[in-house]
Amino acid sequence: xxxxxxxxxxxxxxxxxxxxxxxxxxxxxxxxxxxxxxxxxxxxxxxxxxxxxxxxxxxxxxxxxxxxxxxxxxxxxxxxxxxxxxxxxxxxxxxxxxxxxxxxxxxxx
Numbered sequence: 001x002x003x004x005x006x007x008x009x010x011x012x013x014x015x016x017x018x019x020x021x022x023x024x025x026x027x028x029x030x031x032x033x034x035x036x037x038x039x040x041x042x043x044x045x046x047x048x049x050x051x052x053x054x055x056x057x058x059x060x061x062x063x064x065x066x067x068x069x070x071x072x073x074x075x076x077x078x079x080x081x082x083x084x085x086x087x088x089x090x091x092x093x094x095x096x097x098x099x100x101x102x103x104x105x106x107x108x109x
Contacts, residue, residue: 001027001095008087009059009068011043016060025084027092029099032071034084040075043082047100048072053093059083069093094102 008019008026023036032050034043051074055067059081068090072081086092 001081002019003084003086003092007064008034009062009085012060012081013075018060020062025086027095027099029102032096034082045071045073045075045082047096048087050096050100051079053096055093056083057087071096 003025005108007024008021008023010016010020019039021036021038023034026033030047032045032078036042050071052072054070054072056070057063057065057067059070060083064085066085068083069086069092070081070083072079074080089103
């Protein structure tokens with residue numbers, strides 16, 4: 001699954017002064033990957049480290065009055081979260097949760 005113009009609402013651990021920006025969000029069987037266009041930045045979250053996925057109305061005091069996809073995860077043992085504005089955030093939430101439950105050890109992927 002991919003979104004070519006996901007709007008990044010920031011990473012909680014980086015604080016509220018982050019600049020929002022657009023980039024590419026990709027879900028694979030192993031990771032949720034995001035590449036922010038400007039400033040250039042890549043974020044990779046292992047599916048195994050995702051603790052919850054939810055739809056929220058704002059993140060880091062930023063809102064566009066539409067549901068945001070929020071992923072809560074562990075990074076080096078510390079809880080963190082990131083939110084994006086994507087088309088069909090409910091579908092993203094469902095697909096991330098499906099990937100989390102899938103046992104890929106016996107897969108042909």
